[in-house]
Amino acid sequence: MTRETFRSALLMWYASNKRDLPWRKTCDPYFIWVSEVILQQTRVSQGLAYYKRFIRQYPDVRTLASSSSDALMKIWEGLGYYRRARNMRTAAIRVMEDFQGKVPFRYEELLTLKGIGPYTAAAIASIAGGEPVAVVDGNVYRVLSRMFGITAPKSSSTGQKQVNKLAARMIDPRRPGDYNQAIMELGALICTPRNPSCETCPFTGYCYARAHGLVKQLPVREIKPKVPVRYFHYFILSYHDRLIIRQRTRKGIWHLLYDFPLIERAEEISIKNLLNSGVPEQFPGMNPYPDRISGIISHKLTHLHIRARFYHFDLRHPDQPLPENHLLISRKEIKKYPFPQMIVKYLNEISLNNHR
């Protein structure tokens, strides 16, 4: 199959099978940018609602550049990889300063912006700028490795190089934006990781993996190390309608989001040891007997499995000095602050059950 045949068959398939998505109705590099960053490591089905809300709140670069951390994190709440949003804000400020508020659409310029790597730069440059630069994401890697029998592991540099080269050779320079979206759409809808729909694939008769019975083996996956388990012991300290939250200002997961005073251990912990953990000393008015202890809340991250337990304590007086980064807020104010999804879920559960 010639390169030209591949291109035209792919574009033909895309024209009649593409999903109707809001960022496909525009060539404005700002909207393309927002969609691409939201969709990093995120499925369309998960990111779509976030995209709409984000555009409503930050309709242009200027509004994004002047956003506050709390508002920005609140918009991103539950989506994960929160650094994406912070990097986008950093980049938006630079666009205002160095690009007169116009999001650039040339590949090399885009690469200089925080949070924009080879994939996102190629996506914006091709879709908004018509530049013939090929995207290589998980979909493209899978489609090309199966079509052409690339057997180097996906994580290896040789695998990356081979696929990058192949992608650059295959892209249609006349319609680079459509071509890039088409091959990703094929990967998302037909050439899926498991149980691909080879029967309806336009390339079913031309696919290396299909011809050699290797569809299940390609692309070659890397072996992943086991994920460690950590135990999170949260203190929910409340005084009538108010409770103490704290902002996570140290580097690491959930940076700049809010949670509660926390003891983190490799193991479960007894109440007695919990009370000797040092936290009660920070809150002198705290009743040492918990009013309520949650069950274990299990939460899985890519590189960490968390087992959390929430211990509710009563504060005997509200006007004690609070440690750095801690706030005493009313329950009505909770929804103004961005929390990790695990916390959001727990707070919803206990409020539904009418507990404190």
Add this chain to the structure above:
DNA sequence: AAACCGGGGGT
């Protein structure tokens, strides 16, 4: 090159 960074949905 390897580690880090979230959360969800499919199988």
Add this chain to the structure above:
DNA sequence: ACCCCAGGTTT
């Protein structure tokens, strides 16, 4: 339980 998603930054 495992896979992986329109990846990028940091170390």
